[in-house]
Amino acid sequence: MNKKLIRFDWAMKKLLRHKANFGILEGFLSELLRFDVSIESILESEGNKQDEYDKYNRVDILVKSDKNELMLVEVQNDSEVDYFHRMLYGVSKLVTEYIKEGEPYGTIKKIYSINIVYFGLGQGKDYVYEYKGEFVGIHENDILLPTTMQVQNYDVAKVSDIFPKYYILKVNNFDDVAKNTLDEWVYFLKNSEVKESFKAKGLDKAKEKLQYEVLTQEEKKMYDRFQENRRIENSIIYTAKQEEQRRIARSLFETPLSNQDIAKHTGLTLEQIEQLRNEP
Incomplete structure (x- = not known):
């Protein structure tokens, strides 16, 4: 029988910030972003400060990868009509927080914004959304491309590669049928449970370390x-x-x-x- 695990957002607050548990978050990010993520450190930012309401309504964690990228993972439980604006604000604040005064703008780190919401956000039937914005010409319908120097200096193939990428996981829309490894993570996020058949990266560690029974008193x-x-x-x-x-x-x-x-x-x-x- 599959054991009920503790909720992922609570684990983010108390357990996943420890280096011994980085593998859980690394697994989730790797499955979502479709490339292997290695966490260098957990950072603190102004956005991590929480008031009394935030204690049970939302939680976030800021990750710095070994490629010097910033990954902001946020869980939001209750509905906020301006949540899209909050997503934009959170990323914009990170841009200014993690560039030192006098440094060239080219040193701004790539930011990933991962938002796990347990409420209806916008209109749509899917449960995983990825922002794929492009700069498109209004007359020629062409895609704005970077210059050769920009490609060389910043290792980007498209202009949109410079800008944040947003993910929204509408876990309540998920039908509990895991068709792939990312679905296995969504199943866990919704149900706090890992099935014996699940193979997604990091879930084995989640199943081992996020059991209620292994917590201290x-x-x-x-x-x-x-x-x-x-x-x-x-x-x-x-x-x-x-x-x-x-x-x-x-x-x-x-x-x-x-x-x-x-x-x-x-x-x-x-x-x-x-x-x-x-x-x-």
């Missing part, structure tokens, strides 16, 4: 508090959503809409609609 207490905070937050969000649905339903009682129509507009069941109508 203090780590277990912290993880239990983290889970309890999530349950409380989910309960608050659910209650607020229910109250809003009820408010909208009551406002529609003054219209000719049937209970069935109101149910479609609000997401409430027919039974709930009828109970609301009968309330004094």
